[in-house]
Amino acid sequence: MPVNLPLSMALAMSLASPLVQQQGEETFVPVEQVRYDYAEVLRVQPVEQVITTGVVERRCTEQGKCRQVRVPKELRQTIGYDVDYTYRGSKYRSRLAQDPGRRVRIRIGITPMVSNRGRR
Template sequence: MLLPTLLFASAMVPAWAQDTTVIQSENVRFAYAQVLRVTPVYQTLTANAVEEQCRPAASPEESESRLARVVGAVKGALGRQSEDAPSPVDCEPVTVRKEFHRPIAYDVDYVYKGSKYRSRLPDDPGNRLRIRIGVTPVVSGIRDN
């Protein structure tokens, strides 16, 4: 009974081995590509800020009566106020909308061995871009994803 079982099992091993595919590890190396163009990609941010908006105060001629102007002139003459004294200013807080543009990524055009490529990168790579080159053989019987 043991012998027929071993013969049957040994006959199944080659069939099982044919269904198993060994995938080789990827061959990887690194090289440098020449950067052709770098274009920043911007994000627009908006913010509200409170700024103080000032304008000259109403002049005494506009807001006071004739008697008040005469009294003010007499006080000015007696008090020897300088004509160069700063004029009063009315200021009030005003909400102002501001826009800011900041780079969030870079679209990089580069060439490697005569072929042009484009990638979006988080940083500006400069004149050269380090690239990863990987080669894996196509094995029949395995579907490409």
């Protein structure tokens, strides 16, 4: 018996579970459910990049003889932050571009595992 659905409901159902054709069999691929929350930051450690270059300087002796000398110079640049944080009793680590402060916003995505094997 055919079921008549309003167009908006049929569209919503098609977006919720996209249909994929695989070797003559139809498979529904579940859509990821996403929400956002905050986690407590435990530790933030800057990650630095060290660049060593040589700078040419003029050096003179007490007798007045001068010469050009290459002097090594180190440049340190912060390229990110290793952030340790906890969410619901589990600890995590991520490298972020900025220091997040006391809390870090996290994305939680849940998708059922789809197996190519038969149902269990």
